[in-house]
Amino acid sequence: MLLVLLMGAVVTKTDSGNGCGNSWPLCYGELLPTAPKLETIIEVSHRFVSAWLGILVIILAIWAWRREPHKKEIKILAGSAVFFIVLQGLLGAAAVIWSQSSAVLASHFGFSLVSFASVLLLAILSFEDRDRPFIAKVTPGFKKNIYWLFVYLYAVVYTGALVRHTGSSMGCGPEFPLCNGSVLTTLGSQASIHLLHRIAAVVLFLWIAFSWYHAKKHYSDQKVVNKGFQFALLFVILQAVSGIMIVLSNLNLFVALSHGLIISFLFGTLSYLVLIVYRK
Template identity: 30%
Template sequence: MTPVLSQAPASVRRAAYAALGVSLLHIVFGAIVRISGSGMGCGDHWPKCYGYWFPPLERMDLIIEVFHRYLASLLLVTVGATVFLAWRNKQAPRVSGRGGVLRSSGLMLAVGFFAAAFGAVTVNFSNAWWATVIHKAIAVTVLALGAATVVRAGGLGAASVSAGHGTPKAIGGATAAAVMALLVVLLGGLTAKVTGAPVACVGFPLCGEGSLGGGPQHLQLTHRLVAYLLVAHLISLPFLFRRRGEPMAVQTAAWIGMVLGVLQVCWAAWMVIGGIAGPDKYAPRSLHQATGILIWVTAFVMTYLARIAAGRSTVGAQQVSGVPGTTGGAMTARAVPSAS
């Protein structure tokens, strides 16, 4: 008897993927805004840019900032479309009830509006470090809700995962990776904003001779040490999961996390050894920021899949192929005879 899990309707699933993709693009572009110093590209004007919805594209900092705002609008549109399609298909598998697409996409839309509103706070306070870090925390929350929506729709390998095929140990390992990844992302945002912290450590992998010392160096070093612990943990996970026979989707997420972790160390070395200042350093800094976000969302998805596999999380109105559908709340998949 092999459980065969269903997916949400294709339109809902595609919309969820689109919302996740735009959310990822928006947060990565937000890092580029910070790296290029374009956060005040529209001055202290919000939501318009110097009184225009479509201002003259005469300065690079203005172009970067205003397109970041356009991406925020596009994100709200795609999430809104996901909510609408989920509501239209609320009787379909995986859509309604606890653990369904409708609830996570609705929450994603609400937090997305809050993120947009908080953008006004960051502008009014001239991108102060605390406002920037809070804004980033809200953004990664939106990203996590987008990933959860895709998983609930049956994407990112979730359609192949059924309860009872994973172990609680996988939840612990994946959760530790997700917590550390989130901490590294937020510490990275804080390091980028505190005066002197981005260049406080001379040398790699630790702070060498000529480093600034004081609080900025301690912040930079803390960011690095937590990142090293995260990468070491990510390298161990795929081997542990394979030995325990965790579901393939969970193992795949672990392998992706490991590769991203190794790449992140490479980008960090390139960024520090080559010097962090100057326009020609945008590439390694942008890659470093983007990879950190990818590690976070990968660790989050890995945790969610591990929880489903261990029976700790359910999906809304889950239906099994070949078995009459259900349209109520969350339930555990029933087994049906396999084709073999």
């Protein structure tokens, strides 16, 4: 799942989405195009790996459903993994055949993250003691805080994907924290899209920092909850650093890929926290 996420990011960052023209599932009418350009190799590789992953996810979902038929969360996660990986595949195909808006293209990465988190949680649950599933005992208020934090994280992910697909990664120029020498910018411009993502990311950092402090203060006896928010805080700090480095390095490919990788770790961590507080 991580490999496919990274390959999808490479396709976007190298503008290889049109590496096969508007031909799908074949590439220029061929299974393996002759004398392909670099962008064609990147696009075809992503298609092959994604197709193979889709088969593996379906096998995993059926296997998990049959192995743990009594667990409600297994059924939900298995269905979610299959549904969203198929959905993001169809969305990718539609983007190749018909031109899509930036808003629609931005949802592609979001759907991939949901499928990734579903597979990750299935993997974690497969190692869990069947007779003693872990349940986090927190107040209803803190439980709602975790739920809304997760929803907000998804919104921040969407704003980041929108930055990429609108070509706004350098919308504020090669500077930080100012945006083209100012703290404000014109609405509707690439700079405003980039600045929106920056502001949303700052709020996310403060929210996770508060949740980490609250968990440390009030749930010190629950190691998993504390560790979860420790990792969440670490990942959001690394995410912020990598985001700044993208701007300062003028869209260095490896820095940009690390940005996508770290957000996957953060999304997976909060997904698990949602799972353990959801359980009755």
